[in-house]
Amino acid sequence: xxxxxxxxxxxxxxxxxxxxxxxxxxxxxxxxxxxxxxxxxxxxxxxxxxxxxxxxxxxxxxxxxxxxxxxxxxxxxxxxxxxxxxxxxxxxxxxxxxxxxxxxxxxxxxxxxxxxxxxxxxxxxxxxxxxxxxxxxxxxxxxxxxxxxxxxxxxxxxxxxxxxxxxxxxxxxxxxxxxxxxxxxxxxxxxxxxxxxxxxxxxxxxxxxxxxxxxxxxxxxxxxxxxxxxxxxxxxxxxxxxxxxxxxxxxxxxxxxxxxxxxxxxxxxxxxxxxxxxxxxxxxxxxxxxxxxxxxxxxxxxxxxxxxxxxxxxxxxxxxxxxxxxxxxxxxxxxxxxxxxxxxxxxxxxxxxxxxxxxxxxxxxxxxxxxxxxxxxxxxxxxxxxxxxxxxxxxxxxxxxxxxxxxxxxxxxxxxxxxxxxxxxxxxxxxxxxxxxxxxxxxxxxxxxxxxxxxxxxxxxxxxxxxxxxxxxxxxxxxxxxxxxxxxxxxxxxxxxxxxxxxxxxxxxxxxxxxxxxxxxxxxxxxxxxxxxxxxxxxxxxxxxxxxxxxxxxxxxxxxxxxxxxxxxxxxxxxxxxxxxxxxxxxxxxxxxxxxxxxxxxxxxxxxxxxxxxxxxxxxxxxxxxxxxxxxxxxxxxxxxxxxxxxxxxxxxxxxxxxxxxxxxxxxxxxxxxxxxxxxxxxxxxxxxxxxxxxxxxxxxxxxxxxxxxxxxxxxxxxxxxxxxxxxxxxxxxxxxxxxxxxxxxxxxxxxxxxxxxxxxxxxxxxxxxxxxxxxxxxxxxxxxxxxxx
Numbered sequence: 001x002x003x004x005x006x007x008x009x010x011x012x013x014x015x016x017x018x019x020x021x022x023x024x025x026x027x028x029x030x031x032x033x034x035x036x037x038x039x040x041x042x043x044x045x046x047x048x049x050x051x052x053x054x055x056x057x058x059x060x061x062x063x064x065x066x067x068x069x070x071x072x073x074x075x076x077x078x079x080x081x082x083x084x085x086x087x088x089x090x091x092x093x094x095x096x097x098x099x100x101x102x103x104x105x106x107x108x109x110x111x112x113x114x115x116x117x118x119x120x121x122x123x124x125x126x127x128x129x130x131x132x133x134x135x136x137x138x139x140x141x142x143x144x145x146x147x148x149x150x151x152x153x154x155x156x157x158x159x160x161x162x163x164x165x166x167x168x169x170x171x172x173x174x175x176x177x178x179x180x181x182x183x184x185x186x187x188x189x190x191x192x193x194x195x196x197x198x199x200x201x202x203x204x205x206x207x208x209x210x211x212x213x214x215x216x217x218x219x220x221x222x223x224x225x226x227x228x229x230x231x232x233x234x235x236x237x238x239x240x241x242x243x244x245x246x247x248x249x250x251x252x253x254x255x256x257x258x259x260x261x262x263x264x265x266x267x268x269x270x271x272x273x274x275x276x277x278x279x280x281x282x283x284x285x286x287x288x289x290x291x292x293x294x295x296x297x298x299x300x301x302x303x304x305x306x307x308x309x310x311x312x313x314x315x316x317x318x319x320x321x322x323x324x325x326x327x328x329x330x331x332x333x334x335x336x337x338x339x340x341x342x343x344x345x346x347x348x349x350x351x352x353x354x355x356x357x358x359x360x361x362x363x364x365x366x367x368x369x370x371x372x373x374x375x376x377x378x379x380x381x382x383x384x385x386x387x388x389x390x391x392x393x394x395x396x397x398x399x400x401x402x403x404x405x406x407x408x409x410x411x412x413x414x415x416x417x418x419x420x421x422x423x424x425x426x427x428x429x430x431x432x433x434x435x436x437x438x439x440x441x442x443x444x445x446x447x448x449x450x451x452x453x454x455x456x457x458x459x460x461x462x463x464x465x466x467x468x469x470x471x472x473x474x475x476x477x478x479x480x481x482x483x484x485x486x487x488x489x490x491x492x493x494x495x496x497x498x499x500x501x502x503x504x505x506x507x508x509x510x511x512x513x514x515x516x517x518x519x520x521x522x523x524x525x526x527x528x529x530x531x532x533x534x535x536x537x538x539x540x541x542x543x544x545x546x547x548x549x550x551x552x553x554x555x556x557x558x559x560x561x562x563x564x565x566x567x568x569x570x571x572x573x574x575x576x577x578x579x580x581x582x583x584x585x586x587x588x589x590x591x592x593x594x595x596x597x598x599x600x601x602x603x604x605x606x607x608x609x610x611x612x613x614x615x616x617x618x619x620x621x622x623x624x625x626x627x628x629x630x631x632x633x634x635x636x637x638x639x640x641x642x643x644x645x646x647x648x649x650x651x652x653x654x655x656x657x658x659x660x661x662x663x664x665x666x667x668x669x670x671x672x673x674x675x676x677x678x679x680x681x682x683x684x685x686x687x688x689x690x691x692x693x694x695x696x697x698x699x700x701x702x703x704x705x706x707x708x709x710x711x712x713x714x715x716x717x718x719x720x721x722x723x724x725x726x727x728x729x730x731x732x733x734x735x736x737x738x739x740x741x742x743x744x745x746x747x748x749x750x751x752x753x754x755x756x757x758x759x760x761x762x763x764x765x766x767x768x769x770x771x772x773x774x775x776x777x778x779x780x781x782x783x784x785x786x787x788x789x790x
Contacts, residue, residue: 374556508555635678646691
């Protein structure tokens with residue numbers, strides 16, 4: 001439950017004991033932030049349902065309940081072991097139910113009690129209690145203690161800002177030392193534990209001694225506070241006097257034509273602020289902060305905070321815009337110089353330029369380049385900036401987990417700074433750069449917030465015209481920025497963020513494209529990086545082709561460039577040592593420079609065996625081929641799956657097996673095959689997890705191959721999802737899969753008929769090298785996989 005209390009009220013209508021003579025069962029109300037003394041009136045707020053039920057039932061009985069303080073600050077969910085053993089019985093005087101679903105009570109303490117044993121815990125606590133007797137024998141020491149407590153308490157009242165003076169008249173009239181001790185104890189500004197110790201002190205004389213010591217301590221604190229206030233007041237008066245003197249000095253200096261350094265600094269800031277071209281709402285906030293800075297002494301910590309804020313406001317490119325290069329032919333030439341192919345992306349950029357030429361005030365597009373590593377996503381952004389004539393800014397989002405990295409920290413924090421969006425714009429020096437948000441699919445999140453949610457405003461053209469950074473606390477217009485995000489895969493990107501971006505896929509390169517890029521970009525770049533010229537080193541086309549096929553197997557170009565760099569290093573060493581003056585690296589020389597080949601053509605492609613089929617897979621690094629192996633063992637029809645297969649792929653294997661068992665006679669298979677055999681399906685590269693429905697067709701063909709004893713057609717690969725009714729369904733990643741098959745030397749590919757339109761994205765040179773079989777039934781796929789079979 002939650003409780004709150006204001007200053008306690010005092011009731012002393014009865015000075016005699018007001019508790020029964022024998023133990024009784026009381027409902028117990030745990031409280032977290034107060035200790036109730038007998039005869040004290042206090043307000044209590046009850047929020048939780050069990051405690052509210054206790055109040056409602058007590059109102060229908062005798063309105064009596066027990067108040068027990070918790071040992072911890074928050075008793076919610078705590079057991080009786082977390083409550084003190086001594087408390088105060090109380091009576092409910094008033095009850096009110098406001099609209100916030102709480103119950104507000106006014107209760108009065110009656111008498112002390114101790115818990116004998118707990119009776120119940122549901123729906124609220126109940127316990128057997130024993131009232132505590134407070135009998136005493138009057139003597140001179142008690143009389144002296146009463147007089148001292150009254151005198152010190154009244155003196156404390158005169159100095160205390162939080163106690164009413166009417167309390168003094170009440171204390172003067174008290175004659176019972178028990179009531180005096182409780183009234184003064186309940187009025188003191190002391191900790192909960194100290195109050196509980198006073199509540200548990202039954203001996204009246206000892207209680208008066210403790211109360212007197214606490215009043216004395218409180219009085220000393222109040223006197224010290226008064227002394228400190230007096231000193232602060234004197235310092236403030238001195239500061240005001242100094243301020244007026246400084247203002248007079250300024251007037252005198254102005255009359256004499258002299259100015260101090262700080263005044264010149266303020267004038268310079270004001271001039272820079274006027275020249276910065278801030279929009280009206282930002283200028284108003286900056287001028288307000290400048291006024292504060294003028295009033296703030298240089299020695300104040302706030303001075304540097306305000307100064308830093310103004311520097312950021314002045315240096316941001318509020319109205320600095322670079323002029324776009326709207327010459328489409330020149331832009332096309334620059335894009336072609338920097339990147340080979342990528343026609344889809346280049347077409348989109350030229351379309352944007354064409355629209356900008358017709359409508360200069362159009363908002364910047366939000367593009368997302370998705371593709372395997374090394375396909376040129378980030379460098380393409382730099383090329384676009386060069387083609388447009390804009391500044392280029394790159395921000396890597398990989399591993400960013402703190403929302404403040406995007407939105408900045410509020411100025412209340414020490415060392416606060418704007419977010420990385422605003423910081424990047426200041427470095428760019430213009431409000432319309434090409435802004436690359438790299439690795440947007442690798443953003444993390446934790447207790448500090450979700451950066452991807454902060455990007456929703458940044459990447460929404462309907463909102464980013466007034467992007468609010470926590471540090472600036474004024475809107476900044478991002479609508480002129482051309483945002484480009486990059487990712488390897490789309491799946492980790494939240495749907496709301498993905499919906500704000502126009503996705504352009506960059507698939508892997510073919511061998512011909514890699515050769516073209518190697519000779520137009522990679523080799524010239526590496527020759528220059530290693531201090532070589534074409535006269536020093538010659539790398540024939542056949543050598544580069546061998547490097548691509550035997551030393552790299554990737555969708556992008558990074559490994560290819562590394563291998564070319566290794567060739568350049570080897571040649572540079574030979575030339576530097578004087579062994580040769582000109583080096584030509586032929587294909588047979590490659591092991592000398594790069595070591596043995598890393599990738600050898602799979603034997604399964606050249607020598608098919610029963611029970612093995614070639615499937616096609618898509619990965620974040622591009623397409624790949626995978627072999628489905630099936631083995632038969634004596635058994636009772638069990639199916640075993642290995643190779644780190646996911647649930648979807650396992651279900652595809654079971655669906656393939658069910659289809660084969662149902663159609664065994666039509667497929668020419670033995671009907672009792674499954675009753676005396678176990679099957680084991682394995683997909684090599686067991687350390688790599690695999691999943692998805694697209695391997696269903698390859699799984700079925702591999703099973704039929706094993707059971708029929710016929711090998712699958714040589715040089716054939718396949719992909720497609722299967723159904724129990726014998727249909728072949730559409731799958732994704734066709735371009736990457738086909739390019740991977742082409743790299744591996746596949747000659748024929750079986751694809752779902754529904755994927756026919758995807759073939760348009762595949763380069764013509766690749767399509768001419770391959771034979772595509774489009775099927776929509778499993779029977780058609782089996783006829784292609786096993787030509788001439790009955």
